[in-house]
Amino acid sequence: MDWQRYTLLGGIVAVVLALIFQWNEFKEQHTPALDRETVIRSESRGTETTPHANTGDSDVPQLQSQTGSDQGEQKTGRQLISVTTDVFELLIDPRGGDIVKVALRKFEEELHSPDRPLILLNQTRDHTYIAQSGLIGQNGTDSAAGRPLFTVAQTQYALSEGKDALTVDLTLQQQGANITKRFTFNRGDYLIKVSYLVDNTGDTPWSAAMFGQIKRDDREPPVDTGIGVSPFLGAAIHTSEENYFKQDFEDIAEKPTRESVEGGWVAMVQHYFLSAWVPPQDERNTFELRELSNGLFRMGFTSPQVQIPAATQGELSASFYAGPKDVYRLEEISPYLDLTVDYGWLWWIAKPLFRVLHFIQEHIVSNWGWAIILLTVFIKALLFPLSAAGTKSMARMRKFAPQMKKLQEQYKDNRQKLAEETMKLYRREKINPMGGCLPILLQMPVFIALYWMLTETVELRHAPWILWIHDLSAKDPYFILPVLMGASMWFMQKLNPQPTDPTQARIMQLMPVMMTFFFLWFPAGLVLYWIANNLITIAQTWYINKQVDAGKV
Structure with missing residues (x-):
């Protein structure tokens, strides 16, 4: 039964979280x-006497025989x-x-x-x-x-x-x-x-x-850099x-x-x-x-x-x-x-992003946490035309998902005919199956650059946000932000069309859980960015879905 499955899953999650808390406590006690x-x-004594000598013993460089x-x-x-x-x-x-x-x-x-x-x-x-x-x-x-x-x-x-x-x-x-x-x-x-x-x-x-x-x-200096950050x-x-x-x-x-x-x-x-x-x-x-x-x-x-x-x-x-x-x-x-x-090879994107973040913190909010959220809003607004095109394409696919499923059942034994009828449906309803992927790929450099920018920003070290978040450069001590990030990711998936392949659908369902686990050790500032990004994407997707369902787009 479903309730048994969900109870078992909840128990596993509770055990994993308890183990994580215990590991953190053990690590702190034994650091x-x-x-x-x-x-x-005392200074080392050596015999290096020439400019290019390579004995490595001398405490100072040499210009000539000294x-x-x-x-x-x-x-x-x-x-x-x-x-x-x-x-x-x-x-x-x-x-x-x-x-x-x-x-x-x-x-x-x-x-x-x-x-x-x-x-x-x-x-x-x-x-x-x-x-x-x-x-x-x-x-x-x-x-x-x-x-x-x-x-x-x-x-x-x-x-x-x-x-x-x-x-x-x-x-x-x-x-x-x-x-x-x-x-x-x-x-x-x-x-x-x-x-x-x-x-x-x-x-x-x-x-x-x-x-x-x-x-x-x-x-190496004693710095807790989390997972994925080196x-x-x-x-x-x-x-x-x-x-x-x-x-x-x-x-x-x-x-x-x-x-x-x-x-x-x-x-x-x-x-x-x-x-x-x-x-x-x-x-x-x-x-x-x-x-x-x-x-x-x-x-x-x-x-x-x-x-x-x-x-x-x-x-x-x-x-x-x-x-x-x-x-x-x-x-x-x-x-x-x-x-x-x-900032890595995307420094030419990351540097302008930092200047915008610094301006927001310096002149608008005086809090690096709120500055990250406002920067996320700024980026999403800047990329809205690009992301909106992809969201509209995904919304159309979601709207006509029942017809696509009907075609799959009708031509389940004839793949060639299924492909032909699917393409006819795409052309008739002006659906671009790649329209949802290309805008996401084009936005990825911005997201990666922002990730490294936040990782390298010393101003986030020991910078508080609100309530229990006292250090945006460290992981959330109670793992609340990663769980919220995973929940927002799960809800975001529900607004988009689900894969027709059962295996792909199962993998997509597991993605929020996997991402939540990885984000447990990420700096709170980075997790905050992803939550803000997900929430804005949810609002944008919900609005465009309504427009498509009403035939206005």
Whole structure:
């Protein structure tokens, strides 16, 4: 009996949902805690002495044969320099002046954890992700043999209220030169200027080149991306042939990359966030992506050598970005850096969609959930002429379904005659059997582009909508939205003609259940889009069906 079948199906669904809840609880309880403690490591020593040496042991790139000695390592260790701004909690190692930790104060590690800002860069016992910079060449301070130990006036710096900028100076006395490594932080900005101020006190020219690099292992960040979503994790640069050339860690290990371009940038990309070195844009810089022998990866640049005459001052500088994938800010920093917000091959559709979504949120509703719904309405209105044609064709097929069924029963033993009579019916009633498919296919690129746009939009991270939805980038904790999506999909099917083949009809009936299961782990923002899209399609289909039934279309 039907009631027994439905009772059994309901019981199976209840058991599956209970198992899902239990799995989520188990996963949360057994997820290893993130190691937040920053440690100081001794620098590697190596013998790399040529520009193209590939031993991978050196901690810094090499311009020419360089030798050096460890410059002042203290037996008692060293204290990290703490820098706090309105957007950063940051640690700098006086050994080399490397940035060994970056925590983003405006982004929580987890929802409702304001005391734990998201850690983007860090050097812990089991994880390395740091930003290094230095000087190499004839008078360089960094070499394969060691890194310089800077001195600093204090070990704690903070951006004061009412101040828009903070500078942190690390100093080093070199034979014939006084060098200041200066970090400049600006309020509300994730871009850090790193400058080397060189006072050449000697009687010969001073010459060196600046390098900047991101050193990282291949450990994936602890991000729950759900099913079907696999954001890119790896390095990216701007090359002479590609505006956005990306390599994951396996690609880098298999084939290192070396490229020289005017300007350019090198970035470490992950879901929602990135770090990037941006050297001077008016110089020809050399970029390198490769694996080191210790299992780490180096993604960096080297600028041309600068010569500072005797008894004069000069400056070498670059910028380092560590923060969210803010499309508008990345566009300002360097050409094509905004492509690290990776919308895939349909970026040319996704970028305009994001700008519309951002405009709606910024100027109309001030809520990303409602902005997604209004964007869906905007897209459906834009594509209405296309989708309406397909809906009308489907409505006509639904209207004349009884006649088609009668023909199938009448000519069930004569397929050729059935095909002839069916085509006559199509021509007489102006039915296009492909009319419902073509508009859907033409709309698919828009839907795919919107999917990736919502997946890559950092503004949705921890963005609430209403009631129980506190994070549009995470799955619905109670799976209410996926169930509503499945119900709307089922109702939408009922408004369209059903397949005449029993097997196809059975598969179509299972589709809402299957899609509901897949959408259980999708970000709530994406599920919200599909619900809005389905509801608008239901209203549109119902209206057109009424028009066709009344003979008005």
